[in-house]
Amino acid sequence: MSTIVIVVFWTLVPSKQAESNGQTEVALSIADRRIRLYVGVGLVLSSVMIILQVTCGISIQDQLSVSARKVAQLVGILLSVAGLIVVGVQLLVGRFLKWEPGRLLIIGLLSLCCAFSLFLASPQMYVIVFLLCGIGIGFTLSGYITAASLAVSEREQPAVAAYTAAVQGVGSFVGPLAGSLLYSLHVSIPYAVCAGPVAVFFVLAAAKATKGALQKAREKTV
Structure with a gap:
């Protein structure tokens, strides 16, 4: 499955992006140190979202002995509520909160890690x-x-936009495949697998944000 994911990822994601005004092309690697963390977060986010959507109904039915009809209604309502919360959070971030992207990532990834750990337990x-x-x-x-957008120059932003869009497509492919395969092994494995990468990226995002804050503090003291 890993081989398939890699092939699809490199097929869908372009290696460079030309400027819309026809000037010199700007090469930007998907592994560029400025954006690779954020591209990885996007891939993990889209994958775990789909895994949850694919498996949560069956998991609730199997573990809590709920009827199929009630599960279908319940999951539909819960997914709709979660979607409304996503929209509400994004409106809150866009209009009122003036937080750094690193802070948003830390809060978001921590919340997801807690969610999957709680569902697991x-x-x-x-x-x-x-x-x-x-x-x-x-x-x-x-x-x-x-x-990801702020990490690169203006000329490189079209390439970043292409990468962030492409990882969502790759996640839409990986999620159903991984979710069904992992659930067939054990009912709890999908959520453990989701919690693991989310926790890793939470640590990486927190470390990067801390490093950036320390660097800014040093610059102010100079």
């Missing part, structure tokens, strides 16, 4: 899980797109 707390997922997705989505 206590599936009966699924309402709180979806609330946390809505908060996490809203903050993470705003954080990684903004951070």
Whole structure:
């Protein structure tokens, strides 16, 4: 599966982007140190979102002995509520909060990590899980797109926009495949696998944000 993901990723994601005004092309690698963290966050975010959507209904039915009809209604409502929270968070970030992208990423990834860990430990707390997922997705989505855009020059931003869009497409392919495969192994494995990468990127984002804050503090003292 890893080989398929790599092939699809490099097929869908362009290696460079030409400027719209016809001037010199600006090469920007997907592995560029300025954006690779944010591209990775985008890929993980889109993948875990789909994995949750694909498996949560079956998981609730299997673990809590809920009827298929009730599960379908319940999951539909929960996904809709989570979607509204995502929209609300993004409006809040765009209009009122003037937070750094690193802070948005830290809050978003931490919320997602808590959501998957909670669903793993206590599936009966699924309402709180979806609330946390809505908060996490809203903050993470705003954080990684903004951070990736601010990390490069204006001429490189079209390439970054292409990368952030492409990883969502790759995640839409990876999520259903990984979710069904992992769930067939064990009911809890999909959420453990989701929590792991999210936790790793939370640590990386927190470390990067801390490093940036320390660097700014040094510059002010000079």
